[in-house]
Amino acid sequence: METPRPGRMNAPGIKEPTEAIARARAGDAEAWGELYREHAPAIFRFCRRALPTREDAEDATMEIFMKLKDKLVQYDATRSFSAWLYKVAANHCWDMLRRRKIRQDKETGDVENVPLEHPDPSQLDQLIEQRTSEEVRKALDKLGGRARMALVMRYYSDMSYDEIADALGVRRAFVGVVLLRARHELRQALAGNAVLAAGGAS
Amino acid sequence: MSEEQKENMKHLDEMTLLLYIERQLDRARGLEVSAHTQECDTCRTLLRALERESRLLTRAMLEEDEPLPSRLAQFQERARKSMQWIWGLVFGLAATGVYALYTQYVQPWQQQLENAGFGGSNLLGLLIFQGTMWKGWQSMMTLLEVLAMVTLAGLGAMFFRRRIRRGSALALVFAGLCTVLAMPTGAWATERRTGQNPTVAKGETIKGDIYLSGERVRVEGTVEGDVFAAGKDIDIDGHVKGDVISAGRYLQIRGTVDGNVRSAGNTAVITGTVSRNIMWFGDAVTVDAAGKVGGGITMFGDTLAIDGRIGRDILFYGGEINLNGDCGGGVREKGNMLIIGSGARVDGPIHYEGNKPADVAAGAKLASPVEFKQMEKKEPYREGRYYVWQVIWGAAYILFGLVLFALMPKFSQEVVKSAEQYGASAGLGILVGFGVPIAACIACVTVVGLFVGLATLSLWYGALYYGAVIIGAVIGQWLMGRTSELWPLIGRMTVGTVILRLCTIIPHVGPWVKYGAAFWGIGAISLVVYRRLQPMIAPNMPSAPYTPPMPPNTTVGGPLPA
Numbered sequence: 001m002e003t004p005r006p007g008r009m010n011a012p013g014i015k016e017p018t019e020a021i022a023r024a025r026a027g028d029a030e031a032w033g034e035l036y037r038e039h040a041p042a043i044f045r046f047c048r049r050a051l052p053t054r055e056d057a058e059d060a061t062m063e064i065f066m067k068l069k070d071k072l073v074q075y076d077a078t079r080s081f082s083a084w085l086y087k088v089a090a091n092h093c094w095d096m097l098r099r100r101k102i103r104q105d106k107e108t109g110d111v112e113n114v115p116l117e118h119p120d121p122s123q124l125d126q127l128i129e130q131r132t133s134e135e136v137r138k139a140l141d142k143l144g145g146r147a148r149m150a151l152v153m154r155y156y157s158d159m160s161y162d163e164i165a166d167a168l169g170v171r172r173a174f175v176g177v178v179l180l181r182a183r184h185e186l187r188q189a190l191a192g193n194a195v196l197a198a199g200g201a202s
Numbered sequence: 203m204s205e206e207q208k209e210n211m212k213h214l215d216e217m218t219l220l221l222y223i224e225r226q227l228d229r230a231r232g233l234e235v236s237a238h239t240q241e242c243d244t245c246r247t248l249l250r251a252l253e254r255e256s257r258l259l260t261r262a263m264l265e266e267d268e269p270l271p272s273r274l275a276q277f278q279e280r281a282r283k284s285m286q287w288i289w290g291l292v293f294g295l296a297a298t299g300v301y302a303l304y305t306q307y308v309q310p311w312q313q314q315l316e317n318a319g320f321g322g323s324n325l326l327g328l329l330i331f332q333g334t335m336w337k338g339w340q341s342m343m344t345l346l347e348v349l350a351m352v353t354l355a356g357l358g359a360m361f362f363r364r365r366i367r368r369g370s371a372l373a374l375v376f377a378g379l380c381t382v383l384a385m386p387t388g389a390w391a392t393e394r395r396t397g398q399n400p401t402v403a404k405g406e407t408i409k410g411d412i413y414l415s416g417e418r419v420r421v422e423g424t425v426e427g428d429v430f431a432a433g434k435d436i437d438i439d440g441h442v443k444g445d446v447i448s449a450g451r452y453l454q455i456r457g458t459v460d461g462n463v464r465s466a467g468n469t470a471v472i473t474g475t476v477s478r479n480i481m482w483f484g485d486a487v488t489v490d491a492a493g494k495v496g497g498g499i500t501m502f503g504d505t506l507a508i509d510g511r512i513g514r515d516i517l518f519y520g521g522e523i524n525l526n527g528d529c530g531g532g533v534r535e536k537g538n539m540l541i542i543g544s545g546a547r548v549d550g551p552i553h554y555e556g557n558k559p560a561d562v563a564a565g566a567k568l569a570s571p572v573e574f575k576q577m578e579k580k581e582p583y584r585e586g587r588y589y590v591w592q593v594i595w596g597a598a599y600i601l602f603g604l605v606l607f608a609l610m611p612k613f614s615q616e617v618v619k620s621a622e623q624y625g626a627s628a629g630l631g632i633l634v635g636f637g638v639p640i641a642a643c644i645a646c647v648t649v650v651g652l653f654v655g656l657a658t659l660s661l662w663y664g665a666l667y668y669g670a671v672i673i674g675a676v677i678g679q680w681l682m683g684r685t686s687e688l689w690p691l692i693g694r695m696t697v698g699t700v701i702l703r704l705c706t707i708i709p710h711v712g713p714w715v716k717y718g719a720a721f722w723g724i725g726a727i728s729l730v731v732y733r734r735l736q737p738m739i740a741p742n743m744p745s746a747p748y749t750p751p752m753p754p755n756t757t758v759g760g761p762l763p764a
Contacts, residue, residue: 030688033611041270049263058271119216121247128254136262154224155256156263161226176221183220183255 021081025072036065039082043089049140050093050152064092086157090149090167097145124187131190139189147182154179214238214245216252223253272734276612400433402440411444419450421457428461436467438474445478455493462497472510479514489527498531515550536577542566596703603671603695611688613730618675618691620733621726630732631669631725638662662724669723670716674699 020038023031043064047057068088075084131139140148146168153159153167165172214235221227222235239246393412395401400416402408406423411430414421419433421440428444436448438455445461446453453470455463463476466483472493479497480487486505489495493510504521508529515531516523523535526543532550533540540554544565552568554560555575562572607614621627639662645655678694681701685691702719706712 040274044270044274045263045266048268054268054271058273061274119248121244121251125247125251125254128251128258131258133258133262133265134267136258137265137267140262151259152263155259161224176217176224176226179224180217180220186259 018077018081021072021075021077025075032069039085040065042082043085046086046089046152046156047093049137049156050090050149051096052141056096060089060093060096064089067092083157083159083163086153086159087163087167090153090157090159090163094145094149094167097149119187127187127191135190136186139186142189143182143185146178147185150175150178150182151186213242214248216248219245219249219252223249223256276734404440419448491527509545540572542568542572592703592707596700599667599671599674599699599703600696602667603674603699604692606668606671607675607688607692607695614672614675615686615688615691616730616733617672617723617726618679620729621672621676621723622679623726623729627725627729628722629725630728631721631723633725634728635666635721635724665724665727666720669720669725669727670702671695671699672723672726673719674702677701 020031020034024035040061044057044061047060047064048054051057051060068085071088075081140151143151149168150164153164159167161172161175164175164178168175168178170178218227218231218235219239222232225232227235239249393408393410395412395414395416397416399418399420400414401420402412402414402423402425404422408423408425408427411427412421412425413430415432417434419431419436421429421431421438421442424441424443426443429438429442429446429448431446431448431450433448433450434452436450436453438446438453438459439457441457442459442461446455446459446463446465448463448465449467450465451468453463453465453467455470455472455476456474458474459476460478462478463470463480463482465481468485470480470482470484470487471490472480472488472495473490474492475494475496477496480495480499480501482499482501482503484503486503486507487499487501488507489499489510489512491509494513495511496513498514498516499506499508499512500517502519505524506516506518506520506522507524508516508527511528511530513530516525516529516533516535518533518535518537520537522537522539522541523533524541524543525533525548526545527547529546529548529550533548533552533554535553536555538557540552540556540560542548542552542560542562544563546563547567549569551570552560552572553575554572555577557577559574560572562568639659642655642658642662645658672695675691675695675698678696678698678701679685679691681697682694685694702715706716708715
């Protein structure tokens, strides 16, 4: 079912450093450094989007790379390295959020009910038209942990529904629901009112 | 409108549309949605809005709004933790080895020599182990404790660096270290007296240490701790049970000092008693006929005149010694002149390296004749040994560079890069190169600063060598082209360092090249350190390129091919 979208095969703009991985696995510090330099900025941005503060993102990035060092042997070289890397990152960030129970107050807890509202299309269109990426980033900060994680996994690292389901521990069938709910939350944060989020027309 | 059309016009729910654009619907359902959105304006508008929303989200997330924090840019060093542990282990083992060697062989051997009447007059021993330089060595007791302390501080730094971010961690660890160092004296009550004539009056007893500073400093009473004095004239007429540490023009000791005297100044006159050692940086020291020094004298200065009694060795670098009293140990001089009067008695060997032979009066009682060595005057360039040493030095430089480049590759690469900002690094080099030792010396004479001063000085000294290696790398890059890889850079460093060392051999120009390179390198190091201390300036890390969003009218979704 899954087909990567054109232009964004895996993680944003990362080529597969097969040789470096092999050397890093063998314990070559230089190759490890190469991997780090190559991927750290993308992973940092992933964490920055997924976690509430910059400090958290910095810590998480470091921890992910520390983990990675031990986990590198588990990596299946026939598969995409960046996809694998994002999986590790997503699991780490989600664990971190869960541990801190950041999500508890904002989470509805209910992922299995599909929001059946139908937002006013033109109003939604207008809202999207008017908002800048910066505003979206600010709005993202206001979302609950799960919503945020889901959006970041899907729209930053282009993870598949299966991968998202795996990372968040929900059934695959409900990933769409989580994403839609997340979008609603985001719209609410963007619009500052509930009209568009809950939807008016049907 | 037919029933079928009406059915078609029943709007699709948002979930379905989202799954459609995300290509999560099966083929049949996808075709249905596709057909419906062709017909239904409302659903088409919503579909488009959802697509736009997706693009906006992707764009918002992929945009680089902030650079990689410098903490992360530097993290690579720490990612090599395992390597560093090995280095740490090696260092620890080496230090333990040195310590074992010292306690097992050097110390007993020195003891034996001392028993046999030879004083251990090597400079290192005097500086460090006899506590001439710094009292702290005595309170620390063993080298192992120092090692443990350093390790502890390192671990502390590592721990706090993770918890408290940036500079505050360093400050905390540093403060902790200072507290630990201050602890042995912490039990004392410490007094401080300043003014025109700070005085410890006759009959007065100071229980702990005392800091005195003023134009004329006088100690006429009793001080049970140390005296730290700074002033133009310093008179010790009373009884000091600890050490006297002073900086001033004129120091006169007519009373009794049970500890050491460590001073810098113009002239010192000892007519009283100093039970332990004297270390003097300055012009002249005179030990009067009535004066007694229980330990040895280490002096860097112009004139040392002795009419009184010295218990142990005399170590002297500078102008002339005029000895007319007793010396219980040996004499080692490197200077211009050695005059031994008829009233002199020296129990140990006398080594003298100078321009002209010693002038020994007939009545002098010497344990052995003066061993005189003419100061080398001939051109060193003619000797083969000189070149051997040059090769050894060159190899040492390269080895040093290799270790540093391997230990901190990113830092070194950055330093090499900033050394290429010629103006900034050279300017800063002159500033730091001269400023730091001056500041460190000032820190040394002040009270708390001794440890800080010494540490800074040794760091500065190390940086001089590191700087030279960096400039070697720059020269290597001039010749062989730039590189961003570590090992090629080390190769260039090796080539450049060899060339630099060759340049330093050239008569007259050599020293200028040597110091110029060292200062320039120090400037580059300072530049990088300065930048690193500014957390906001993150290095330009390569980052994931921004993928432009899909053009507005791209068709997204639709049924998948079977």
